[in-house]
Amino acid sequence: MNLLIGLHVGLGELGALAFLWVFVELLNPNKERITRAQKAVLIGVYALLAAWFIGGWYYVATYGPIVKPIIKAGPYPWAHGIAMEAKEHIFIFIPILALVVYKLIESAGNRLEKEKKTSRAIATLSLLIVILSFTIAGMGYFISSGARAGYESQSTTQNP
Amino acid sequence: MKNTLRHIYAGVAVIWFTVAITVVGEFSSSFKDILKNLTGHHWVTKGILAVALYGLIVSVAPSAKKDKEKQIARGVNILIWNTIIATLFFLIFFMWHFLTE
Numbered sequence: 258m259n260l261l262i263g264l265h266v267g268l269g270e271l272g273a274l275a276f277l278w279v280f281v282e283l284l285n286p287n288k289e290r291i292t293r294a295q296k297a298v299l300i301g302v303y304a305l306l307a308a309w310f311i312g313g314w315y316y317v318a319t320y321g322p323i324v325k326p327i328i329k330a331g332p333y334p335w336a337h338g339i340a341m342e343a344k345e346h347i348f349i350f351i352p353i354l355a356l357v358v359y360k361l362i363e364s365a366g367n368r369l370e371k372e373k374k375t376s377r378a379i380a381t382l383s384l385l386i387v388i389l390s391f392t393i394a395g396m397g398y399f400i401s402s403g404a405r406a407g408y409e410s411q412s413t414t415q416n417p
Numbered sequence: 418m419k420n421t422l423r424h425i426y427a428g429v430a431v432i433w434f435t436v437a438i439t440v441v442g443e444f445s446s447s448f449k450d451i452l453k454n455l456t457g458h459h460w461v462t463k464g465i466l467a468v469a470l471y472g473l474i475v476s477v478a479p480s481a482k483k484d485k486e487k488q489i490a491r492g493v494n495i496l497i498w499n500t501i502i503a504t505l506f507f508l509i510f511f512m513w514h515f516l517t518e
Contacts, residue, residue, distance in 0.1 A: 309464070317458045338515035343507045345460055349435050349467050350500055353428055356471070357496065360424040361489070372486045378493035385497055389504065 261315035266397065268308035272355070273390035275301030276383045279358065283380035286369045291362075294369075298362050301386070302355045309352050316345065327407035328400070336403020344396040347389060354386050423478035425492035427471045432503045434470055435463060439507075443514060 275297045282294035320341075328337040361379050362369070369376040442449040442459060452459040 313461060313464065317461060321458070335515055338518070339508075339511045342511040342514075346435060346439055346463075346507050347504050349464055350432055350503070353431050353467060353471055354496070354500065357424050357428045357493075361421055361493070364421045365489075372489075374490035375486050375493070378490040378497075382493050382497055385500060389500070392504075 259315065259319065261311055261319070265308050265312040265315060266394065268304045268311065269390055269394060272301045272304035272308055272351075273387050273394075275304060276355070276358070276386040276390070279362070280380045280383040280387065283362075283369065283376045283383065286376050288367055288370065291367055291369050294362055295366075298355075298359045298383075302352070302359045305352050305355045305386075305390075309348065312348065324404050327411060328403040329407075331403060331407025331410050333399075333403040333406050336399050340396040340399040340403070344393045344400070347393055351386060351389055351393075354382065354389075358382055358386065420480050421489055422492055423475050423480065425489070425496050426478055427474035428496050429499050430474055431467045431471050432499055435467055436503050436506060438463060438466070440510065443510075 278297040279294050279301065282290040282297065286294070325337055325341075328334060328341075358379060361375070361382075365372065365375060365379075369379070438448075438452065442452055449459055452462040455462045456465060
């Protein structure tokens with residue numbers, strides 16, 4: 258168990274759920290819903306930025322030197338070569354997209370009630386953040402499975 | 418809405434900048450070493466450069482007194498499609514890279 262992974266996953270899911278909240282509020286916005294979307298987007302931005310920093314810290318300090326070599330030597334090296342490589346780079350997009358959504362909602366304010374095209378576009382962008390966040394969470398499952406299989410094959414080799 | 422288009426442009430630029438430096442880094446170990454040597458890890462350098470590029474474009478892109486609703490909606494849709502294409506690109510690129518390594 259690693260606290261950093263727990264925080265990274267928890268904050269990432271909190272951020273994704275906050276953007277799901279933004280999506281729902283902007284489907285049919287009125288003043289109350291826009292106020293709630295403004296609060297939700299702030300929660301989402303802070304949670305995703307924190308997940309980014311904590312995930313990056315774990316990746317550099319623990320994953321790279323300890324976990325990565327075990328996955329690469331194990332039965333599922335693709336868990337690093339494909340899943341982790343794609344995850345770590347797609348993850349760079351997410352906080353940037355979150356900042357764009359924050360700026361759009363903050364700047365538009367109550368005008369989103371009338372500007373339907375804009376509110377729908379921002380809702381769709383928020384939904385994309387949710388989909389990307391849960392997609393990379395799924396990649397995390399493959400990476401954990403790759404690491405577990407790597408540890409198991411290592412212990413089998415050491416204790417046949 | 419004022420000056421929101423520049424945030425959308427910055428988002429699109431960051432996405433393709435990240436794709437570009439990643440692809441170049443996978444083909445050129447010397448370029449990847451430069452990224453690594455800047456901060457100690459290539460991923461950290463990419464993240465810092467992404468945020469710096471976003472900040473730079475938001476600061477220097479031409480400002481408009483008022484962005485039109487149609488432009489904002491179109492810009493957001495462009496950002497959405499660019500993100501989807503770049504995400505699929507990364508998945509296919511790393512599959513290909515892993516299989517041909």
